[in-house]
Structures are given as C-alpha cells and as structure tokens.
Amino acid sequence: MTHSSDFQFDDLQGLLRFGHGRLRDSCFLLLNVADQAAAKQWLGGAPITRAIQTSPPPKTALQIAFSVAGLRALGLKESVIRDFSDEFISGMSGNESRSRRLGDVGANAPEYWEWGGNNQQVPHMLLLLYAEPGKIAAWRKKVETKLFVKAFQLLAQLPTQDIGDIEPFGFVDGISQPNIDWAAQQTLDSHQRDSFSNLLAVGEVVLGYRNEYKQYTVRPLIDPGSDPGAAELPPAEEQPELKDFARNGSYLVLRQLGQDVPGFWQFLDNVSGGDAAQREQLAASMVGRRRDGSPLLPPASAAIPGIAADDHLNRFNYLPDPGGTRCPIGAHVRRANPRTGDMPSVSGCFFSRLLKILGFGLKRYDEDLIASTRFHRLLRRGRAYGPLLTPEQAVKADAPVAERGLQFICLVANISRQFEFVQNAWVVNGKFAGLQQERDPLLAHRQPLNDGTPTDQFHRPDAAGPTQTVAHLPQFISVRGGAYFFMPGLSAIRYLAALPHQGDPSS
Ligand code: HEM
Secondary structure (H helix, E strand, O other), X not given: OOOHHHOOHHHOEHHHOOOOOOOOEEEEEEEEEOOXXXXXXXXXXXXXXXXXXXXXXXXXXXEEEEOHHHHHHOOOOHHHHOOOOHHHHHOOOOOHHHHHHHOOOHHHOXXXXXXXXXXXXXXXXXEEEEEOOOOHHHHHHHHOOHHHHHHEEEEEEEOOOOOOOEOOOOOEOOOOOOEEOOOOOXXXXXXXXXXXXXXXXXXXXXXXXXXXXXXXXXXXXEOOOOOHHHHHOOEOOOOOOOEEOOOOOEEEEEEEEEEOHHHHHHHHHXXXXXXXXXXXXXXXXXXXXXXXXXXXXXXXXXXXXXXXXOOOOOOOOOOOOXXXXXXXXXXXXXXXXXXXXXXXXXXXXXXXXXHHHOOOOOOOHHHHOOOOHHHOXXXXXXXXXXXXXXXXXXXXXXXXXXXXXXXXXXXXXXXXXXXXXXXXXXXXXXXXXXXXXXXXXXXXXXXXXXXXXXXXXXXXXXXXXXXXXXXXXXXXXXEEEEEEEEEOOHHHHHHHHOOOOOOOOOO
16 A cells, blocks of 8 residues: 555645645736746746645745646647647637636626636746745745746736635635545545545546546656657656656646625625524525534534544535535535535445446436536635625625635646536536526526526525525626646656747747
C-alpha cells in the first residue's frame, strides 16, 4: 500500500493540497506574456509554492496557471497542445452551445463579461498570490521584480476580500471537499463501491494518475526522442517511454460570480413577511445548510469513507431524506453533491441488488436519476470579494449596494465530466432528480424552458403538509468573467521555461 508520504508532493503546486486558508489575504492577477524570453527567464526561477508540508507553514504563497493562449505564447508546440482536452483548448466562452450548457445566457452571456468574454482576449496567465493578513502588498512587490514587469503585461487585478470564513450571502463556505486519496487506500473497483465515499482517486484532480474509472485521463505525452528538452519531465505512468507534460498538473476553472446580497435577503424577507426566523429557514433550505454551516440532516449512523467520525458538519448523506423534507432536493449543496453511490439506495439481499442492477424494482422514479457522484467531484478553492454586509443590514431598503461576489475556483482533471457536468446537469438544468420547473435557487439564471415553462420556482417539501412553493425567484448571481486554465506541475513549468524561443507572444 502507498502512504501519502510516498506521494511526490514536491512537483505539485500547493493549491492542490492546501486551500491556503491561513493566508487570508489574496491577490489574483490576469497577465499576458509581453516578452517571451523574459517570461521564460522569470518562470525558470519563480517562487512557486509546492504541496509539501513545512514547519513553520509558509507566510506567503504563489501559484501559476496558463490558458491555452498562454501556453502558445510561451512557444509550446501545437503537437503537444492538441492532446489537452477540447474544453480547455476551445475555452469557457466563444461557443454558443457551451455557453447555453453552462447557463451563460441572458445577463450571464459572455458578451457582458468584464473579462474572458466573447471578443475579449483570454488572459495568458493567472497568478494567484496569498499572504498572511496585512502582508499581501509586500508579497506582491517582492514577486513583481524588474524582470517580471518586463515579461508580463497586467490585464486586470481581480477583486478579492477577506470577509472571514463566509461567502458574501453570509453562509460559512469551504466546508465540504473531496478527501484526495493520496495514499491510494481505496479500491477503484465499481463492484465494491456501492455507496457514497468522500475519498477520491488522485486522478480526479491531478493528471497523470488513475481516476475513478481506473483510467489515465488523456493528456499531452511527449516522445523524448523527438524533443530532448522533455527529459526534464517525469515519465508517463502507463507509458514510461513517453514523458508526461501534464503529470502533477490540474485544470483550474475560474468564474467571477457577482452576488446581489441586498437582492437575495430582501426577496427572502419579503416572502417571509418580514419574519427573521422564517427568512433564515428559507435561506438555509435554499443553500442546504444553515448560515453557521451546520447541515440540515443528522449525522449518518454508518461511517462514510473519507469523512472523520467527529466531522459533524460533513458526516451525512441524503439517504434518510428521500423526499427532501429536511433538505430540499433542489438545495444548492444537494444539487452540487447529491452524495450518491454507484447504486441507488443500496440495501437488502443479493436478489434485490440484482433487481436494482437490472433497473427493476424502483419505488420512486427519481431513485435512478442522479449519476454516481464520484465521477463529478470538484476541489473548490474560491475567494470572496466585496465589503461585508450582514443579512440584518442587507434587508434594509437603504442597504449599501456594492460589487460583491465569489472568485469561484475549482480544480479538476476533466473539465467536461466534472465542472461542466455539475454546472449543467445539476445546477442549471430545469429538470433534476425528479424536480421540474426549478434550477439551483442560489446560482442559476431563471430563463423559462424552450416551451415557455417557467423555471423561477423553488419547492420545499414539508413532512407535515403540502409542498411549499416559492415563486418568481429573481436571479441572485451573475457571471462577470471566466476562463479555463491549466496549472502545471513544477517540472512542466521548468520545461516551459526552457523551450526554445518561438514566434510572437502576442499572437
Ligand atoms: C457565488 C456563487 C456560489 C455561492 C454563494 C456558493 C455557496 C455555497 C455554500 C454556502 C456552500 C456550503 C458550504 C460548503 O459545503 O463548503 C457550497 C457548497 C458547494 N458548492 Fe457552492 N456556491 C457558489 C458557486 C458554486 C459553483 C459555481 C459550483 C459548481 C458548479 C458550486 C459547487 C459547490 C459544491 C460542490 C459544494 C459542496 C457540496 C457538498 O459537497 O456538500 N458552488 N456553496
């Protein structure tokens, strides 16, 4: 058996293992390569934070990711680029079908984005800086050397703000994450993986390792015979004669999501007739957790792999609540991670299992509608922005309006199967797990279906009576920008830095 200490953390960027939560201040920069030679020289010596544990822990951190345009600007050959995933190569915006699937329509459409949208250049590079409170300016100054300033053009600094452990609506965030199985303790055999597990194969977030299908995700592998520079790269696990450009790298999805905090709380206050307790309950049922992060379900009686027995905020699944009377089926967290296993509600003898495998004996028609969640997990690394506004302040008619929101970041090995699937099938879709006419109450747009059926509703089943329906839900969140990036391993960054000079970086 492998131990997590056996894992080569020193080639991995730190963000894959740590959220840098202690480093409360952050600064996210969108950059273009202005001078290819200077950019490579800077990258060759960049103080990138690795995923190793140090004592004391670092006081600052730096992570780097590139868009496909950025890899091209550094001179990475097309023969290498073409083996990245289609989504990464074509990008988040600029494709109508993708925009529709992601819910980037109406006010969310890329033509209105502040960056990364249609007809706007996708930034070459994303630089993520983190520091202890009060130290971010000094850290940025240290990073932005003369060479850095020559190498890169600053396109934008994305807003970020430390408002504590909450997101701008006021809910504790960053509670539930997949537990990455660095030590490869868990079997990937689907016959032995019926129920929900929070342990996730490394290959679901890091390229070059086996994923939950026991496969290696397709990625650029380089023949060192045709490119001697590739000697620097680690060998591909499944084809050791080839070098693995993407090993220890991950796709980084960034979406700037504006949140209408006064709009959210004033709508809920209105619907609740000004009753603060009812308002809180409705908000909690839309999120799927209370504001303090506590779940709406009691702890599961049986252990859940990958969740500690004393992790009271996470030790639950939705099996005891099939009708959604405790946590509505449409609540944000239940959509984003329905906590299902490979079999719908596995229980009973061999014969009843066989019936379920064959698709017979379903009692409720929604039982078989949600795919197993282990193929659709996201490692979230977002940061909030905008000034803090409490719900009590936000309900007042004169609540100060300001730009607030989330720089949503997730790390995945497969953008389409993980981020795009969750966003499309579970968050934005008007049909989910037997629900109709509603999309994610927090996140989604409210456009009607093609046949005119409205989707601006939210249903709260009530164990004691009929389902309560909240109608005419406004859109609370709008997309302000976004792009797909690749966050390489350290050896791949050294490889990029050593590439021979090629072409014009601005092309
Ligand atoms: C401004 C936008 C968003 C807000 C305010 C928001 C808010 C929250 C909150 C309060 C939680 C519960 C705390 C936690 O478990 O960490 C949560 C969980 C989660 N959110 Fe979001 N979220 C946003 C965007 C997104 C997006 C775009 C996605 C993915 C497409 C997403 C996926 C998730 C997932 C996977 C969880 C964990 C669910 C679980 O494992 O139980 N969120 N979110």
